[in-house]
Amino acid sequence: MDRHSLAALELGVRPDGRSLLTANWVLAHDGTQPVMLKRGEVVIEHDRVIFAGHGFQGEVARRIDFGAALISPGLIDLDALSDLDTTLLGIDHFPSWKKGRVWPISYVERGPYEMYTPEELAFQKRFAFGQLLLNGITTAAPIASLFYREWGETVAEFDAAAEAAGELGLRVYLSPAYRSGGMVLHGPGDMRPHFDEERGLRGLADAADYIARQAGRHQGLVQGLLAPDRVETSTANLLRATFERARDLDVKVRLHMAQGTMETETLRKLYGTTGPDWLAQEGLLNDRLIAPHATNATDQDLAHYARHGVSVVHCSLVSARSGSSLKSFSRLRDMGINIAMGTDTSPPDMLMNLLVGLIACRMNDGGPERIACRDLFDAATLGGARALGRDDIGRIAAGAKADLAVFRLDDVIMAPSVDPVTTLVVGGSGKMTDAVFVDGRLSMRGGDVAGIDMQAARDRAQAQYDRLVAQYPARTWEHPPVEDIFPPSYPVKESQDA
Numbered sequence: 001m002d003r004h005s006l007a008a009l010e011l012g013v014r015p016d017g018r019s020l021l022t023a024n025w026v027l028a029h030d031g032t033q034p035v036m037l038k039r040g041e042v043v044i045e046h047d048r049v050i051f052a053g054h055g056f057q058g059e060v061a062r063r064i065d066f067g068a069a070l071i072s073p074g075l076i077d078l079d080a081l082s083d084l085d086t087t088l089l090g091i092d093h094f095p096s097w098k099k100g101r102v103w104p105i106s107y108v109e110r111g112p113y114e115m116y117t118p119e120e121l122a123f124q125k126r127f128a129f130g131q132l133l134l135n136g137i138t139t140a141a142p143i144a145s146l147f148y149r150e151w152g153e154t155v156a157e158f159d160a161a162a163e164a165a166g167e168l169g170l171r172v173y174l175s176p177a178y179r180s181g182g183m184v185l186h187g188p189g190d191m192r193p194h195f196d197e198e199r200g201l202r203g204l205a206d207a208a209d210y211i212a213r214q215a216g217r218h219q220g221l222v223q224g225l226l227a228p229d230r231v232e233t234s235t236a237n238l239l240r241a242t243f244e245r246a247r248d249l250d251v252k253v254r255l256h257m258a259q260g261t262m263e264t265e266t267l268r269k270l271y272g273t274t275g276p277d278w279l280a281q282e283g284l285l286n287d288r289l290i291a292p293h294a295t296n297a298t299d300q301d302l303a304h305y306a307r308h309g310v311s312v313v314h315c316s317l318v319s320a321r322s323g324s325s326l327k328s329f330s331r332l333r334d335m336g337i338n339i340a341m342g343t344d345t346s347p348p349d350m351l352m353n354l355l356v357g358l359i360a361c362r363m364n365d366g367g368p369e370r371i372a373c374r375d376l377f378d379a380a381t382l383g384g385a386r387a388l389g390r391d392d393i394g395r396i397a398a399g400a401k402a403d404l405a406v407f408r409l410d411d412v413i414m415a416p417s418v419d420p421v422t423t424l425v426v427g428g429s430g431k432m433t434d435a436v437f438v439d440g441r442l443s444m445r446g447g448d449v450a451g452i453d454m455q456a457a458r459d460r461a462q463a464q465y466d467r468l469v470a471q472y473p474a475r476t477w478e479h480p481p482v483e484d485i486f487p488p489s490y491p492v493k494e495s496q497d498a
Helices: 003-008 086-090 105-110 118-134 155-168 197-214 236-249 261-271 275-281 299-308 316-321 329-334 350-365 373-388 420-427 454-470
Strands: 018-022 025-029 034-038 041-045 048-053 062-065 069-073 075-081 137-143 171-174 181-187 190-195 222-226 252-254 289-292 311-314 339-341 404-408 433-438 441-445
Touching: 003 062, 003 441, 025 041, 025 048, 025 420, 034 373, 069 420, 075 118, 075 289, 075 311, 075 339, 075 373, 105 181, 118 137, 118 155, 118 433, 118 441, 118 454, 137 404, 137 433, 155 171, 155 197, 155 222, 171 197, 190 261, 197 222, 197 236, 222 236, 236 252, 261 275, 275 299, 299 329, 311 373, 316 350, 329 339, 329 350, 329 373, 339 350, 339 373, 350 373, 350 420, 373 420
Parallel strands: 018 062, 025 069, 075 137, 137 171, 171 222, 222 252, 252 289, 289 311, 311 339
Antiparallel strands: 018 041, 025 034, 041 048, 069 404, 181 190, 404 433, 433 441
């Protein structure tokens, strides 16, 4: 790589003039499909790609050769973790109701409260945005847990999130998550929904006002998305009002649905059917809907999705860690369902998710021939763009936004290399990300992210997380000490030396 030219660019700033980027491989789009260009060239000017091909004849201000690398469309993450991941605490600790994953009734009766300060809420989104950029993600729709919240997300933390996106250089779809209910533990394994519909409607109003005020800021990096939390914590009135506001604002709606047994059991008790079928009966399924995760979707549910143009967000890593999977990626694809990708957990490593998605699909299909690495890569680029209703991201082509990720292909562990996409999906990770451009700005270079010291932020995040974990007894059934809620994998012995 011409390191001098790349080093000469100011991090977080869109350079003047044209930049010609080249590498051993460029994944471009020819107007019909993705094509791999050997020793290809990408020319960006201002916020756009003006050329993708070979032998550019125009004048350029600089040439940057990344060498043994792939210049790829920036990855699109439509379920991007934007807090400090509490699902990590449940990887080896079961059952979830006994490990602080559901509010006990004793806590609710005392009155829910925020476990983080406003400053901590703002910080964790900035830190999460930096992590996304480190992993080659250029467009994100953030997601966070509401377990440790008083109820929903706040406008103030999302005002801070919009500023963080602008300063770090990340394309985001934002508004505070809201809900009209929450699951409450009344006894061992006895989880019941508690509803406060008016509170949910107030949350929707706040989210809609936020979008009207913030959408288009930071040269268009900030856009709006309505995000009711989960299908089992939403009433029909709240969802109906959500889609009405989405139509007025011309934005998408993301709703977590068909993702677990707690949801399935709750909705069957409430409505006698599944989440997707309930929404279909209410006339609320349409192509505005972006729906993580579909791992518990029935045949009827998937038929509803296909008929109404619903996009599914496949979060393969977090699903597989809890023992579930999409059944299957190839089946949904063949039904005509648009599939996008999400990370939804730590690490926010999209390449790791693509590998897990490939493995899970082949296990569910009973063979390898129905899916290829390119199918997952398309979902992380073109599928995400389709879900958002955009044709100017998720691809490298003249006129598209200059959202690019550069992945190294010369790592000594990831060897030997074969086809570059196969190499990255099968043997790569987000750590292969060398540089990221968003809207023509250099947002990440060699592990440095514009607008944040990620190592210092990592230390702060760990201290903040430790304080969060210390508060778990108050929100856990029968309030056991932390060491009983989350025992270590092996007994811990302290040093005898003072």
